[in-house]
Amino acid sequence: MSDLTATADSPVLAAARRAREAAAALAPVPRSVKDAALLAIADALVERSAEITAANAQDVERARAAGTAESVIDRLTLTAERIAAIASDVRSVVGLPDPVGEVVRGYTLPNGLDVRQVRVPLGVVGIIYEARPNVTVDAAALCLKSGNAVLLRGSGSAYRSNTALVEVLRAAVAGAGLPADVIQLVPGESRESVQELMRARGLVDVLIPRGGASLIRTVVEGSTVPVIETGTGNCHVYVDAQADLAMAVGVLLNSKAQRVSVCNSAETLLVHQDVADAFLPLALAALAEAGVTVHGDDAVLKAAEGTGVTAVPATEEDWGTEYLSLDLAAAVVPSLEAAVEHIRRYSSGHTEAIVTGSQPAARRFTQLVDSTTVAVNASTRFTDGGEFGFGAEIGISTQKLHARGPMGLPELTSTKYIVTGDGHVRGEARQTVGG
């Protein structure tokens, strides 16, 4: 259903059309050529570091003049050292296996037909993201390795940085003998260019929004192009009746406070009532030390007295909030089933952890909780492509279709069936469901 073949092209659609052509050329390219292009990219980033940081300085200056928060400016800023680190990440992608061509299933039918299901690139991948220029290079490298053309639509506030980066990437790719149009920055800084990407069904195979909840929601709700929803994480730690309490404190602290601004950090603590009296004083004291503010139910507020923790009453809204800060909602629950019920109601389906010494409790929790990742006696922070051993990550999918959880290179592919016979034809006219 290519809806767009007859329409006059805007710059965005023209870019998408060029990406489509380039993707077709890239799809059958063997790994050695793609790896050579990646190495050329890594070298070029380091060599041309000065022009990249010069362009980036303009973005940073504009952001500062606009009164942008320092944390955002920090994410936006590129230095020679940071560029070297980005280049090093590209080199590590070289070492990852090429997913394209992998035979996922293969068998011979009773009639002698050979059926093979083989991984192929998705085609054209659109990435919509915020003011992190490192994503420009990461996404381009992962898409290139998996045989996809990429349309990069970064934040307007990083437009100069991204323009410089993409110029470096394209020159390196062209130098390695591949079409430069496999990597393109979506032209224009306006919101309209995002809207155009979202409607480019038939030209763009998938859109992956990465960033804040409102960006993701806009893309998910308005796009006719298939979308992979990423990122929102209202993660829970449930401390079961039979938990090792010291372990539970360690898992809780790590889940909540090791790094607070990320999607796999915990936002809510649920404690089984049978261990609440023993566990909460320990946990709340540790949370106090970490500087965490607790939004508690009545039982938690009562336990907080004298522990030194800052505690405020939890509102209905707290249970559904992804704080991304040193805040934690906390409640005492009467049972594992009540914890599961709470999670089902409020979780964004990213990651939930149980701390328990009981095998039946672990089994029941992992069966009943429907999230991308269920952790048993481990921190929620492990839900991450790097931690899972994928070597790289294009995002964490929180939807159920196509990919769920951390997405590595295989998640940037589709499959096709190759059926081989000796002139095989079908015998009887049985019903085909699909058409």
Added chain:
Amino acid sequence: MSDLTATADSPVLAAARRAREAAAALAPVPRSVKDAALLAIADALVERSAEITAANAQDVERARAAGTAESVIDRLTLTAERIAAIASDVRSVVGLPDPVGEVVRGYTLPNGLDVRQVRVPLGVVGIIYEARPNVTVDAAALCLKSGNAVLLRGSGSAYRSNTALVEVLRAAVAGAGLPADVIQLVPGESRESVQELMRARGLVDVLIPRGGASLIRTVVEGSTVPVIETGTGNCHVYVDAQADLAMAVGVLLNSKAQRVSVCNSAETLLVHQDVADAFLPLALAALAEAGVTVHGDDAVLKAAEGTGVTAVPATEEDWGTEYLSLDLAAAVVPSLEAAVEHIRRYSSGHTEAIVTGSQPAARRFTQLVDSTTVAVNASTRFTDGGEFGFGAEIGISTQKLHARGPMGLPELTSTKYIVTGDGHVRGEARQTVGG
């Protein structure tokens, strides 16, 4: 992102919410219980055959009064014999392996964490389809086996039949101890109920439209719920320079004419110029005998003279048309690459076949053609879940995300990661890309 928790419920949303609850209860149910429910369904369909055919007779009568085409009425009609066949299909689903719980990947990380990726149900599956009451039972059986709740939105013209069928299914499911709400007919016959399903993001996990191109297009373009696009098939047969001509005639005839109204039948023939003079007279005579009308380019029209085939000049529109009739577009191409280019331009990406004796040509064609299925020396008609050995099929996906080609039970699942440790926490605060 459950957008709907605060809204007042329409009957459709209320049904979706009940489905969601029922899906949560169904997800951990073991295979033996689901299989018992399927057997109960099969028995009940046969036992209550009379009330189903009585309801169906009302639909048929209304359709006939409305002047509906006989082919559509034939698809709509249920007889005791057809119901017995549908029941037998349900019994065959019992024999298929349960995809839920399958460990897709599993390994231990260097830090000792066990990671397992396990198949889980999608949750709530919405099926939107046309006037084929057999789909009601097929879809319900496949969703039940894969642990999903299903919302069935059939054609208004089959509403009485579907109401009777779903009543039988629900009673059987309840009798087997499962919540009846795992199978629901979407209330109302209006188009509005389809629109509501399409906007029920957060309640419905995936929509699968099955039927004509306009239905599929409406759902694909208007839905905020993830959609699996199915079915449109503008399939090609390419006869290469080194083809066995008798084999090519056999594959072409079977692809075009064995059953014309299905998505995996061929609509366009492409012939390499080096064999056109030898192949076309044979092929066109065979097509004439099968009653096929050829829409040819100049070379084909010239070759058609004296073969007895009905031949008309092909228009630009012909190359993009899914005839679903005894019509075939046909052209002579200068090379394999030109055939690939033609396919890339006009194909719907369903199935393309090459007939060739050349290994390099077969390899090149399968590499370059980007469709759900590429057949070498075999009919396009094999793209089918039954033919592929899946035992059952919920449709044929023509999109790249999640599932591509015939979809069986595994394609009705998602996965989740289960991560198990001994109190594992993350050591250093490295960057998490996803959020």
